[in-house]
Amino acid sequence: MKPVSLNLSALLAAAALFFSAGVVQAAADANSSAAYAIRIPVALAADAPLQRVMLPAEVLVRLQSPAYADVRLFNGAGQPVPMALAGVAAASAQEESVALPAYPILGAASTAETAGLEGLSLRIEERQGQRVVQIDTNGTAGAAGAVAPQTVRGALLDARSLQLPVVRMALDADWPAGQPVTFQVQASKDLKQWRPLAETVLYRADAAAAPTAPGRLGNEQMDLHRADLKDHYLRVTWGDAAVTLRGATLVTSRGTGPRERVSASMAAPALVNPRELVFALPFATPLAALKITPQGSNVLIPVRVLGRNHREQPWSPLASAVAYKMVTGGKEQSNAPIELGGASVREVKIEADARSPGFAAAPELALQFEPAQLVFLVSGQGPFTLAGGLPGASAAASAFLPLASLVPGYQPAQENTLPVALADVARADITGGQPAGGVQVAATAASDGVSLRSWVLWGVLLAGVGALGLMAWLLLRQTKKQAGVAADVPPDAAP
Known part of the structure; x- marks a missing residue:
């Protein structure tokens, strides 16, 4: 009879072979276009061995690897072609x-707050060839009586003639x-309704008190x-400081700039x-970036955006901003997208400032990604298919080659001069029968309770404890059996 420990070892070895076979099978799936969440036909440019194709939003919203490792380009024989991942250069401006x-x-x-400029009487006068803007703090400018001493509370800039966007x-x-x-x-069009445009804090060192300090x-x-400032005035304010x-x-x-x-877009959660x-x-x-547009009219809510990858992680702050939507001069205005800096998170929390009333309804959400493109070698016969989104590919190995290996004599930004192949998203084949026409991300509730990862870890732990308990019980049973056999042997039977 073989020892029980050997049988247990064989059982563990068989389990290891089973799990390793599953890993090999998952790796094999990465080379099969049918395993991907979306497959898009690609129309090639004529007579070009090296080409590039932009990754559309339909692919980006299905990737399971933050390094884009679950993107492939297949030829007509179902073989992945050599490819490299590249960014998209900004247009010259x-x-x-x-x-x-x-x-x-x-x-x-006595005016202490810059907010006190709102709703005050405004008078613009020409004095010796200079235009002076005067504010009446009590609405009785020019009336008889004592006149309070005046000081410069801010300044106006006339930007109405600017035809091009202003970058800084x-x-x-x-x-x-x-x-x-x-x-x-x-900024304002009528000197009455103002919207925030920019803010900065500047400091000038006192050269006499701190000669080694930086100047500013x-x-x-x-x-x-x-910003589009055509037909706009700008107002600059600085509180009570004596500023010239x-x-x-x-x-x-x-140019187009960035x-x-x-x-x-994302469905409202x-x-x-x-x-x-x-x-x-x-x-x-x-x-x-994440664009948050509150519902309603004339709404302003300071918000914080936080993110995490699973329930066991604490929330990490990603950005703070003000989400607003207001109507000025008959034109609706809203906040710019909130920059997230390329964060890869699976759960997002938007917190409204406690001093605000919060959201009356779920806000409109829009997602923004940095553009990316595949540079590939036209290897094999068509039709060619762009595939993306492989389940369980969060830690998959990348199939991308360095650009210097793919493009002979590669020079920086040379990929942007290659012919462009087009991904026909209208004919995309999506696993699960989802419609291919839109790029709206479905609203999904965040994880609640114990995550699948925790269940798996607890299952492995309990299975290990059970296996150790079974081994101890079998060894104890075998020891007792051997002791009983030794007790039944007569003393004179000993050699």
């Missing part, structure tokens, strides 16, 4: 600088030394995100708590 003079806004010295802005100003000053920039701190170039603002330099852009991102919205993402593709 021609920039021009425009200098705008500042028209001072005068107000009573620099102030020509002097401010007190040793005092951080917050400059706020707002803070970002003097304010990013205006290609002579003007500002605005940089306009004639590369255009790939966008996909269920809103259980007006100050907290939690949902899961069915993909692992890194997110460049």
Whole structure:
């Protein structure tokens, strides 16, 4: 009779072979187009051995690997072709600088808050060839009586003639030394309704008190995100600091500027708590930005965006911003997408500021991805198929080659000069019979209770404890049996 321990070892070896066979099978599936969530026909450019194809949103919202490892391009024989992953270069932009003079806004010295500029009486006068903007703090400008001393509370810039988008802005100003000053920039078409545009904090060291300190701190170039300022005024305010603002330099852009991102809408998740919205993402593709548009009219909600990959992880902050939607001059305006910096998370939480009323209804959500393209060698016969989204591919090995290996004599950005093949998303074949026409991501509830990963770990632990218990019981039983046999042997039977 063989020892029980050998039988147990054989059983463990058989289990190991079973799991390794499953891994081999999953790896084999990566080379079969039928295993992918979406398959899109690709129309090649004529007479070009090296080509490139842009990854459409339909593929990006189905990837299960943050490194795009579950993307393949198959030829007509079902074989993956040699390929490399590349980004998309930004289009070149021609920039021009425009200098705008500042028209001072005068107000009573007792005005403590810049918000007090709202709803005040405004008068613009021409004085010796200069335009002066004066604010009446009590609505009785020019009336008889004592006149309160006035000081410069801010300045106006006339940007109505700008025809091109504005990418950044620099102030020509002097401010007190040793005092951080917050400059706020707002835009308006009628000098009544103002919307926030940019903000920066600047500091000038006192050379006498700290001769080794840097001259200025803070970002003097304010990013205006290609704002359209045609027919707009700009208002610059700085609180109570004694600031002299002579003007500002605005940089306009004639090109398309930053590369255009790939966008996909998302179905509105269920809103259980007006100050907290939690949902899961069915993909692992890194997110460049998230557009949050609240429902309703004239709504403004400060929000925080947090993310995690599974329930056992704590929430990590990704970004903070203000989500708003308001109507100014008959035109609806909303906040820009919130930058997430390429975070790859499977669950997202949007928290509304406790000082706000929160969301009355689930906001509109739109996802943005950095554009990516496949550079590939036309190997074999067509038709060619772009496939993406492989279940269980979160840690799959990448099939991408370095660009220098794929493109002979490769030069930086050379991939952007290759002919473009087109992915025909209208004829996409999607596993599960989902419609191929849209790129709307389904709203999925975040994980609740114990995750599948925890169940698997607990199952393995309990199975191990059970196996150890069974081994101990069998060994104890065998020991007792051997002791009983030894006791039945007569003493004179010993050699």
